[in-house]
Amino acid sequence: MPALSPSIPALRDAFGDVIERALVSCGDTIAYVRRDRAHDVLAWLKDTPGQEFDYLTDLTAVEYRDPERPLEVVYQLRSLARRADLRIKVALDREEPLEVRSVYDLWRGADWLEREVYDMFGIVFQGHPDLRRILMWDTYVEGHPLRKDFPLRGHFSRAEQTRQALAANPEAHYSLEELSIAEAFHELPRDMRERLRRGERGFVR
Amino acid sequence: MLQPYIPILLLIAFVVANAILILGLSHLLSTYRRTPVKLAPYESGMPTLGDARERFSVKFYLVAMLFIIFDIETVFLFPWAVAFAQLRPLAGVLILEAAVFVAVLAVGYVYIWKRGALQWD
């Protein structure tokens, strides 16, 4: 069997049995981490000299077809200086609330990645500054599409989906930062600033 | 006295009448099918965000103003040149007068240059 990444013995030394198990799959090292200490493990991996996993390549989630297996949040880490990869998986029991601590404070790129996982799986990231849907529209009520109990075509009829889609206003809930008006906000005319502050969006005369 | 200008006036009158005729006919003969959404401003299919009234940078006004001043200076030099041709004996005085005029404006030019009014940013 190909060798485990050298980070694994270091992790075991630092965290003991928080690291549930580690294996190698297709040349990639995967470490399963307990949910309650996941953020500490990731922070240790990012900040410790010798580990320095400063790049979060991807943050996603998996639900397997077998209903016995838990959901897993997958963190794909990379150390740019050492050119090393590591995959951390956090298993989430379906019986308990699907929550895990956000890594937004460690890697800013986790912002939208965690929003996508929330949108598609319903996993809540505690501590995320702006956790809302990103791929589906904000007021989407059908559920979380990539869950296995979500039917391929959605829960509602096509007519109902069309009606809800036509009624959704995709821009209504955008933050000012996303609209790139934040930097220029103080230069806007006063009445426009007031309207934006009140949350007013477009109107049809 | 106004004889040579009659063709131009006729042309202007014809152009104006033509424009009014075309716009008026299309207004009278057309059907309007206005809906509230159709009249809304186009913003790539999204509801509009604020209006289009933005504050202009004052740089444009500054450039326009400076242009006018130096353009008028040039305009004044044209009749001076014509008069110069007709007043040959007074050549020295005329050149001196024009030099004083240009010098006054040149002082103004150096002033705005040093003040940075010609810098775009």
Add this chain to the structure above:
Amino acid sequence: MGLTGPAVRRPREELASVSAMSPNWITTRLDFLTNWARANSLWPMPFGTACCAIEFMATAASRFDLARFGMERMSFSPRQADVLICAGRLPFKLAPVIRRIWDQMPQPKWCISMGACASTGGIFDNYSMVQGIDTIIPVDVYVPGCPPRPEGLMYGILLLQKKIKGESFTDDSLREERPVGPDGLYLPPDRVDELSEPFGNSISQTRSA
């Protein structure tokens, strides 16, 4: 959200009497002239979302020139466009956008649904894709293909030209605006469901819990 509302129209006395007339030589000659002008100068609004947009660009390029059909000038503003060419799949999130753009196009306007995804949802029979833009806007010509060959798209455009040449300017029903109704739908719900029904291989794909 502003998509509903009556179409305000001021019928002209002359046009009302003309449309009550039976077709005669003058109206047919005028029809011929109007339709010839409209058909040969269609300015498309390319609503390209995906792969079909690339094929549309290829059709407009030099090898399969679209300019020779009068479609030289692509209009990316609906205000100056005659035909909306929806090239590519349409997610539900983009549905209000295309509806609004269609509403903002002035009459006369037509729509070409290019490709399988715009016509029926294509291979994407799932929770996020509109199963055919005809559930949202009225379509005149459907061009099948994934993506259609440039020759296929040109055939569709020529079909549209033929359709335009068969119209009459006295027929007001052709130029009627049909905005989204107060229930938020353009077609009645059972019609939307009927148009979106799975067919072919999709019938076997019923993945659910």
